[in-house]
Amino acid sequence: MFSSRQEPFLITETNAQAIGHTWQNEPPSDGQWRQAAWALVSRGATMIEYWHWHTLPFGAETYWGGVLPHSQLPGRTYQQVSALGDEFRRAGAAAAGLTPDADIVIVYSNDTKWSLEEIPTLSTVSGAPDHRSYQAIIDAFYRGAFDAGLQVRFIHTSQLFGPDSDPAVYAADHPLLVAAGLLIAGDEDLKWLERYAFVGGHLVVGIRTGYEDHEARARIEPKPAFLTDAAGIWYDEFSTIDAPIAVTATSGFDLPADARATRWIDGVTPDGAETLISYEHPHFGRWPAMTTRTHGRGRVSYVGTVPNLALAIAINRWLAKDLDSAWRRQSEQQTVTGATAVDGTRLRIIHNWSFTPSGFVVPAAVRDLLSDNTFGVGERISLAFRVMPEPRRRRPVATAASTGSLAHVGQ
Secondary structure: HHHHOOOOOOEEEOOOOOOOOOOHHHHHOOOOHHHHHHHHHOEEEEEEEEEEEOOOOOOOOOOOOOOOOOOOOHHHHHHHHHHHHHHHHHHHHHHHOEEEOOOOEEEEEHHHHHHHEEEEEEEEOOOOOOOOOOOOOOHHHHHHHHHOOOOEEEHHHHHHOOOOOOHHHHHHHHEEEEEOOOOOHHHHHHHHHHHHOOOOOOOEEEEOOOOOOOOOOOOOOOEOOHHHHHHHEOOOEEEEOOEEEEEEOOOOOOOOOOOOOEEEEOOOOOOOOOEEEEEEOHHHHHHEEEEEEEEEEEEEEEEOEEEEEHHHHHHHHHHHHHHHOOEEEEEOOOOEEEEEEOOEEEEEEEEEOOOOOOEEEEOOEEEEEOOEEEOOOOEHHHHHOOOOOOOOOOOOOOOOOHHEEEEEOOO
């Protein structure tokens, strides 16, 4: 949502309890309201609002749980939402309107999405056209970055290629940019990407990028159009594949055994680029799966397939090797989200998403925004699940007709 306008956003319907029907009920465990809310705040949410205030006793949403249960007596949900409101009160302006970090930025094109819905690039398992081809390409890179512990931001083509967008400024602020599946793009858009790499950015190009123009006409330029010299590769051929293909890597590239190329292969011919990953296949082995080449003060890397999750994670870890890695998760069940407050204060929000306790050793001196406790470099913060005391039975509170009661929940 931050990426829709590159601005903070409002959450108007956070689920207070389980939603669905009586056979689909999974109420949150203690602390999950807090986890979800702070995850949203760390990504730019400037309001957390719950639906409903009290659970309805009739109608289609009878079992869409509200802050109050059917009895309308304050219970565990009310207790924990109230505690969360108190945390927001203590945090104050320091947690309002945050700008989340972006280790890596992914270009998003609605024009391409619509085009590939009409004439898909990929097929389903049954061989039918996959009308979510664009999402499949984008999701592979996004999920790989997320599971590699990186923070991701999308940038719409209308935002990236605007008349006031300077590639040099953008490269300085965002040194990693992924343009995968960018089928529909104008000449100037592709030239902007080349310039981004030349002035210092690391541009990652994926399949279909630069193949068609702004009117969906196949380009006559060598592919990827306007990027062949910068990337040090070109291709004319491409192939769908109906089974994953194993890949191998050159020295210096850490590749897990289950890394695979899936769904599509570009017949990439290196012309000055270094091969990083190759296919283990008697025919496709003639072409590299991933290449890289320095270009001006930056770099262009080309990924000629749709990577499976293991391969996507490995690619993203390689891409991020030159980024500051001090604030990264220290166990698989953690996430670490960085953000900047309106006044320039740097915040780090650390989550443990497991019932298993974990710890986080801070790489810099920090102050806990909620408790005012301080931690020195190398000190360990404990992150453990905690069962909250059962709430005492309390008198009914006002219904949604009273705005005063709604404000009280937030306190």
